Amino acid sequence: MSGYFTEDIGAQELQERTAVATDIAEAVRTLIADTVLTEVDASAAATAIEHIEAAAEILRSRQLPDDSFGVRFNTDGTKRTWGNAVIGTRNPIAPPLDVVFDDDGLAWAEFEMGPAYEGPAGLVHGGILAAILDQILGSAAEHAGAPGMTGTLTIRYRQGTKLGKVRAEARLDRVEGVKSIAVGRISTAEGTTAEAEGIFILPRWARESGAADKIRKALSDG
Numbered sequence: 001m002s003g004y005f006t007e008d009i010g011a012q013e014l015q016e017r018t019a020v021a022t023d024i025a026e027a028v029r030t031l032i033a034d035t036v037l038t039e040v041d042a043s044a045a046a047t048a049i050e051h052i053e054a055a056a057e058i059l060r061s062r063q064l065p066d067d068s069f070g071v072r073f074n075t076d077g078t079k080r081t082w083g084n085a086v087i088g089t090r091n092p093i094a095p096p097l098d099v100v101f102d103d104d105g106l107a108w109a110e111f112e113m114g115p116a117y118e119g120p121a122g123l124v125h126g127g128i129l130a131a132i133l134d135q136i137l138g139s140a141a142e143h144a145g146a147p148g149m150t151g152t153l154t155i156r157y158r159q160g161t162k163l164g165k166v167r168a169e170a171r172l173d174r175v176e177g178v179k180s181i182a183v184g185r186i187s188t189a190e191g192t193t194a195e196a197e198g199i200f201i202l203p204r205w206a207r208e209s210g211a212a213d214k215i216r217k218a219l220s221d222g
């Protein structure tokens with residue numbers, strides 16, 4: 001399986017790296033929102049671009065050799081999915097979701113959707129909501145011990161989701177052979193805005209590999 005790595009990182013270094021990753025991503029996330037909302041003139045924009053390019057050059061001075069972050073296992077058995085578009089700690093595109101798993105099987109996260117996620121005026125883009133639902137339903141299935149790749153995701157958008165504070169939640173509903181069916185929803189202060197059902201399938205290559213448990217762990221994204 002390409003894209004999966006094991007790295008010998010101790011607890012303290014992991015903590016330090018996580019802090020750096022979180023800080024950079026948050027700074028760029030803020031920059032993205034500021035870019036969406038800015039009204040500066042061409043001269044001020046040119047100055048800003050110079051600074052942004054200088055910052056990018058610093059980040060490029062030491063980078064991973066691959067074109068993706070992948071999934072990186074740490075010495076303590078935890079793993080980093082820092083490039084993930086929804087939960088990635090070092091991905092400024094990600095809101096990011098910090099998913100909590102309750103003992104009763106509910107996976108949930110509360111997070112801010114800023115101006116970078118707009119679709120209709122003042123509302124979250126439906127495709128962004130789909131990505132969030134895909135992730136949290138998949139994470140719920142994985143956490144319940146039945147992970148898989150998304151085969152089908154069905155969403156019913158009930159009302160617009162206002163930009164601002166958003167909650168996503170999901171749980172594994174049932175398992176039918178190799179298919180795990182999870183259900184979930186998005187809500188705001190105005191109530192449920194979108195509901196979803198997802199079918200997650202442990203791929204044939206994983207089922208047939210003879211190392212399904214190891215692959216389940218490697219595939220899972222939580």
Ligand SMILES: CCCCCCCCCC(=O)SCCNC(=O)CCNC(=O)[C@H](O)C(C)(C)COP(=O)(O)OP(=O)(O)OC[C@H]1O[C@@H](n2cnc3c(N)ncnc32)[C@H](O)[C@@H]1OP(=O)(O)O
Nearest residue numbers: 134135138139147148149150151152201203204219220221
């Ligand atoms: C993994 C950890 C999860 C943690 C969070 C994840 C969140 C993020 C999730 C993603 O973004 S995943 C990326 C988006 N999804 C993909 O890229 C998946 C691309 N598709 C595939 O890789 C394969 O088509 C798939 C693994 C879904 C199915 O291939 P298989 O070769 O394993 O299916 P197979 O033909 O053996 O069928 C097995 C069962 O699944 C059913 N099936 C196959 N494709 C399906 C589908 N697309 N939708 C619903 N059911 C499907 C099929 O009917 C059959 O049902 P039965 O067992 O009841 O007979």
